[in-house]
Amino acid sequence: MNAASWILSLSLLLLSSLGPREALAHRVNLFAWVEGDTVHTASKYPDGTRVKEGLIRVLDGAGRELLQGKTNERGEFSFPIPRREDLTIVLEAGMGHRADWTLPREELGGEPASAPDPPPGFRLAEAASASAAAVPAAALEQALEKALDRKLAPVVKMLSELHEPRVRLTDIVGGLGWILGLAGLAAWLKNRR
Amino acid sequence: MHISEGVLSGPVLLAGAALAAAGTGVGLKKLAPDQIARTAMLAGAFFVASLVHVPLGPTSVHLLLNGLVGLLLGWPAFPAILVGLILQAVFFQFGGLTALGVNTLIMALPAVIGYGLFSRFLKGPRAGALAAAFGCGFLAVLLGGVVAGLALTFSGEHFLNVALALILAHLPVMILEGGMTALCVGFLRRVQPGLLPGRPSVEVR
Numbered sequence: 001m002n003a004a005s006w007i008l009s010l011s012l013l014l015l016s017s018l019g020p021r022e023a024l025a026h027r028v029n030l031f032a033w034v035e036g037d038t039v040h041t042a043s044k045y046p047d048g049t050r051v052k053e054g055l056i057r058v059l060d061g062a063g064r065e066l067l068q069g070k071t072n073e074r075g076e077f078s079f080p081i082p083r084r085e086d087l088t089i090v091l092e093a094g095m096g097h098r099a100d101w102t103l104p105r106e107e108l109g110g111e112p113a114s115a116p117d118p119p120p121g122f123r124l125a126e127a128a129s130a131s132a133a134a135v136p137a138a139a140l141e142q143a144l145e146k147a148l149d150r151k152l153a154p155v156v157k158m159l160s161e162l163h164e165p166r167v168r169l170t171d172i173v174g175g176l177g178w179i180l181g182l183a184g185l186a187a188w189l190k191n192r193r
Numbered sequence: 194m195h196i197s198e199g200v201l202s203g204p205v206l207l208a209g210a211a212l213a214a215a216g217t218g219v220g221l222k223k224l225a226p227d228q229i230a231r232t233a234m235l236a237g238a239f240f241v242a243s244l245v246h247v248p249l250g251p252t253s254v255h256l257l258l259n260g261l262v263g264l265l266l267g268w269p270a271f272p273a274i275l276v277g278l279i280l281q282a283v284f285f286q287f288g289g290l291t292a293l294g295v296n297t298l299i300m301a302l303p304a305v306i307g308y309g310l311f312s313r314f315l316k317g318p319r320a321g322a323l324a325a326a327f328g329c330g331f332l333a334v335l336l337g338g339v340v341a342g343l344a345l346t347f348s349g350e351h352f353l354n355v356a357l358a359l360i361l362a363h364l365p366v367m368i369l370e371g372g373m374t375a376l377c378v379g380f381l382r383r384v385q386p387g388l389l390p391g392r393p394s395v396e397v398r
Contacts, residue, residue, distance in 0.1 A: 046285060049246050167244055167285050175280040176237050182276060183233030190226045 028054070030091040030099040031160035034081070034107050035149045041101070042160050043075045043091050046167045050075030054093040061086045084108045196292050196299070196341055202348040209344060210294025213275065216301055220271035231388060232269045235262045239277035243287060247369060254366050260333030261374045263304025264312055264326065265381075265390060270304040271297065295344050303336030312390045315378065322382060323375045330374030334367040335360060 028051055032041040039058075043051035054071040058079065066082040071091075081087075087103045201209075224232060242256040263270040275297045281287040288296055307329040314325035342356025381388050 045246060046244075171284040172241060172244070175240050175284050178280055179233050179237045179240065179276060182236075183229050186221075186224065186232075187226065187229045190224070190229065 028091060028093045028099045030089065030101045032089050032101045032103055033156045033160065034103065035153065036146060037080055038078050039081055039087070039089070039103065039108075040078045041071070041076065041089055041091070043071050043077070043093065043099070045093075051091065051093045054091050057090045057092065058082060059088040059090060061088075063088075081108050196295055196344060201292060201295060201344055205344055205347045206291060206295060208347075209292075209296075209298050213271070213294040213297035213301070216268070216271035216298070216305070217275050220268040220273075220301075223268040224272070228266070228269060232266055232273050235265055235270075236273035236276045238262070239274060240280050243281055243285070254369065256373060257300065257334060257337075257366070257370060258373065259300040259304045259337065260307050260330035260370055261326075261377050263301070263307045263333060264315070264329045264374065264378070265388065266304075267308045267312070267390065268305055270308070271301045274301040274304065299337045299340045299344070300333075302340055303333040306336060307333045308390070315382075315389045319379075319382065323379055326375040326378035327371035329371075331367045331371035334363050334370050338363055 029044045029046065030041060031043075032039055034040075041056060043054050043056075045051060050073070051071050052073055052075065054075070054077075055068060056071060056077045056079075057068045058066045060066055060083060066087070067079060069077050069079060071077045084105060085108070086105050087108065088100055089103065090098065090100045092098050239258050239262050242258040245256045247254055247256065259270070259274060262273055266273060275293070278288060278293055278296055278300070279290075282290050282293065310332070311325040311329040315322045317325075338359040339356055342359055345355045378389070
């Protein structure tokens, strides 16, 4: 019986060394996207509940905090782009719930005022302005981007909802099945002598 | 009350895993054959409890139930909680697998202590039993905060600050857990008193 219990705990330890490694504590889901000059974030628990009053911290590439804020009733928090470099957005929802999301510089750039290197869309804008002559390239590009932001907003929202893997019933039933199986195994091992 | 991966230093993770393994060994050794079904049931309850979000003030917290698991099981709470945590990590991606040992210790050690302190009152008068159950649920979360604070201290944080912050943040959870545990014990006293420790078991031998 002693051997049996050791086998059981050993196999549990072995099992624990397999499987996916998630760099997350308890899970919360954070999704962030850019719209014009603003970064929007949406935070939810895996069961779909929105994270209210969760702390959002925005870090720059070196890990310095640029700003922080709290999510509203609908789990959302928006802020103007503080700096056009790689941003890491961290959500701390308390009780060890933590998630982060990285916005690469490319997603934040595109505003002509502070983007000295022309983004990929630039040539298109230039070509268009050559035919329409009157419209300056920068203004056209800005207008295009605004229109795209508006048109893509629902798609981005949908993606954010797809992005968060929710807990499914099959997972719960599967877990309970495992427990039942382990109990059966334990009962068998204990009664085998 | 989980500690995420990448927060704790290697030695702390190893020590946590070793202690959790030892506790699990003791738990499995003390697991009487007629206790297996009950252990599995409570492991299942623990596994699912983390999905039950309770709106509390501005935020929502989820149940832990480690106090209840400990109160009804004693040492076998270790394997029950370990299995629950493994399954939560694998199926829901809650917590990390490298921090599994430490997290098991955070949840299961207070559970066993709660059993040692409170289980004797469960066969007593109703008010005392309910108070003991509340105390066990409350204390299990409180001590969990202390263990978590210790783990963080050895990874370089200042113990008092961390433990105090953890415990203050969990005060509502403690009350909630105490209430849930008292509710469950009150229910079991009426419906299935044989499940409570310290009561003459209904088994036929």
